[in-house]
Amino acid sequence: MSMTASTHDMMLEQARWRWSESLFWILSVLVLFVFPSKALLFSQIAIMGLFALSLDLILGYGGIVSLGHAAFFGVGAYAAGLMAKHGLGDPLLGLAVAACVAACIGWLTSFLLLRGSDLTRLMVTLGIALMLFELANRMASITGGADGLQGMMVGPVLGLFSFDLFGKTAYLYSLAVLFVLFLLSRKIVHSTFGLSLRAVKGNILRAGAIGISASSRLVAIYTLSAAIAGIAGALSAQTTQLVSLDVLDFHRSADVMLVLVIGGVGWLYGGIIGAIMFTLMQDWLAGITPQYWEFWIGLVLVCLVLVGHDRIKTGFQSITARVSGKGGAA
Amino acid sequence: MSIALATHELVKNFGGLRATDHVSLTIHTGARHALIGPNGAGKTTLINLLTGVLTPSQGTIMLEGTNITRLSQHARVQRGLVRTFQINQLFADMSPLQSLCLAVSERHQQGRDWWHVAGSNKSFVDEAEDILTRFGLSDVMMQQTRFLPYGKQRLLEIALAIACKPRVLLLDEPAAGVPEEERHEIIDILADLPKDVTVVLIEHDMDLVFSFADRISVLVNGALLTEGGVDEIARDPQVRAVYLGESGHE
Incomplete structure (x- = not known):
């Protein structure tokens, strides 16, 4: 019997919350008090991290490659922006509506991704994002077109915390939303549903042969991912009080893919760590060499892909293991 | 008949x-x-x-x-109606235990459960472990499938089908x-x-x-x-x- 109990425990072990995770989130709050002047940058990181997290759900866990994830980010940004413009400035209501609108578009388009190769999926996702971009451009009377959405009035968070010029509220608000959605995603990837996604990604033929309806699982995760990307877009709109066509631009889809590759695919912290590295690097390099910073980002990317994440990750794990005095951390 | x-x-x-x-x-x-x-x-x-x-x-x-x-x-x-494959079709990144737990969960219509940690239903884990023991795979059940010797993988191929009852x-x-x-x-x-x-x-x-x-x-x-x-x-x-x-x- 004791043997069985330990097997059961071993299954649960992988989902256990680690001390290094607590440390990570505590640090993410503390950093605001150490560098209060960087709050706006941090909030940008949190939003990018959330956006990358949403991409990881479909790419790292569902195996769906996308070059058009900005579609959902942009739709969420416009949804929240339009609400704030038309007198519905409550931030959480804005997030909820943005999530619903993005989820609807995600659900509708997910069916186009069920068949076909990675290349097909890349092109379909890219195509959808391009169409939405042009729609937003064309419908200038609603979206403000190339000039961007003017006149957003975002209310205080929970009616209590107004957005300040320095971005303190913006960061804590974005971080809180990121944390909640991170916990939700963590729950999902460690659940039986999450395991079934890994099975679908790993071997779709066998997944079907053990009774998994691969299509319905992929539709579900794609819809959820779209909703989270929509929330990230809404956060961006609310914290910057600005929505322009840029939210739907191709470079945003490419950036989030970069972020995820930098941080590590199929690992929920990957998107967040990638966002930290990408945004800080961008900020730093843009200060040194405003015109050519992308060169250095490109160089880092090439190095990372060639060296491989596993080596970096194993190094990181062995350090945390040594610090905690026992094996298997993070 | x-x-x-x-x-x-x-x-x-x-x-x-x-x-x-x-x-x-x-x-x-x-x-x-x-x-x-x-x-x-x-x-x-x-x-x-x-x-x-x-x-x-x-x-x-x-x-x-x-x-x-x-x-x-x-x-x-x-x-x-369950099958096995002539060429192994396994979940290379998962352990045999995870693979079988998943198959058992799916059979009980619990594959969509997104709230509970996979393996939190003890009866499913027990059933998976039971089958693995019968197939002589209990000593490797926590290893990643891709690293199992071919003969073990072949047994897992059948065990996975059996888990679907x-x-x-x-x-x-x-x-x-x-x-x-x-x-x-x-x-x-x-x-x-x-x-x-x-x-x-x-x-x-x-x-x-x-x-x-x-x-x-x-x-x-x-x-x-x-x-x-x-x-x-x-x-x-x-x-x-x-x-x-x-x-x-x-």
Whole structure:
């Protein structure tokens, strides 16, 4: 019997919350008090991290490659922006509506991704994002077109915390939303549903042969991912009080893919760590060499892909293991 | 005797090629039915039609009296029609325990559970562990599947099907590629399958067929050549000519 109990425990072990995770989130709050002047940058990181997290759900866990994830980010940004413009400035209501609108578009388009190769999926996702971009451009009377959405009035968070010029509220608000959605995603990837996604990604033929309806699982995760990307877009709109066509631009889809590759695919912290590295690097390099910073980002990317994440990750794990005095951390 | 699985005039065309040619099969409940035929006879196409990987061009498939011709692959599995693959189709990044837990959870319709940690239902883990022990895989059940030796992977291939609690089990060359000295493990497992489970064995290895099956259907060029008891087939001059007389087992 004791043997069985330990097997059961071993299954649960992988989902256990680690001390290094607590440390990570505590640090993410503390950093605001150490560098209060960087709050706006941090909030940008949190939003990018959330956006990358949403991409990881479909790419790292569902195996769906996308070059058009900005579609959902942009739709969420416009949804929240339009609400704030038309007198519905409550931030959480804005997030909820943005999530619903993005989820609807995600659900509708997910069916186009069920068949076909990675290349097909890349092109379909890219195509959808391009169409939405042009729609937003064309419908200038609603979206403000190339000039961007003017006149957003975002209310205080929970009616209590107004957005300040320095971005303190913006960061804590974005971080809180990121944390909640991170916990939700963590729950999902460690659940039986999450395991079934890994099975679908790993071997779709066998997944079907053990009774998994691969299509319905992929539709579900794609819809959820779209909703989270929509929330990230809404956060961006609310914290910057600005929505322009840029939210739907191709470079945003490419950036989030970069972020995820930098941080590590199929690992929920990957998107967040990638966002930290990408945004800080961008900020730093843009200060040194405003015109050519992308060169250095490109160089880092090439190095990372060639060296491989596993080596970096194993190094990181062995350090945390040594610090905690026992094996298997993070 | 009741009928577990039956096909009626099943046809599959790939462009101009007829891979399955009006196959009408009847397999009785609890049977040990072997499907043999030379390479290219359409055995794998037939299994793909039966399990829903391919859609037939014509004809019907009945599982325990229900027409399943239009059902999806996973819906057939949920009704108890389960297969293994000639070439291992496993979840390389998952452990055998995770793979089996997942299969058991899916069977209990719990695969969509996104709230509880996978493996939090102890009875599922126990059941998975039970099957792994029966298959001699308990010592490797926490390892990543991709690192298991081939023979163990071959056993896992069957264990994964068993976790789906099949009523009809289609085994596609279960001993393919397994070295001679490890074959007995597979043969023992097959012999121990519950008697009420109907087994259809697609096999190249005639020793295995003759020791395991009680009934044999011979497939040639996509069509059913003949069907009968083991002795009958062994004596059949037609079968000897097209199949047994052929150069070898591969």
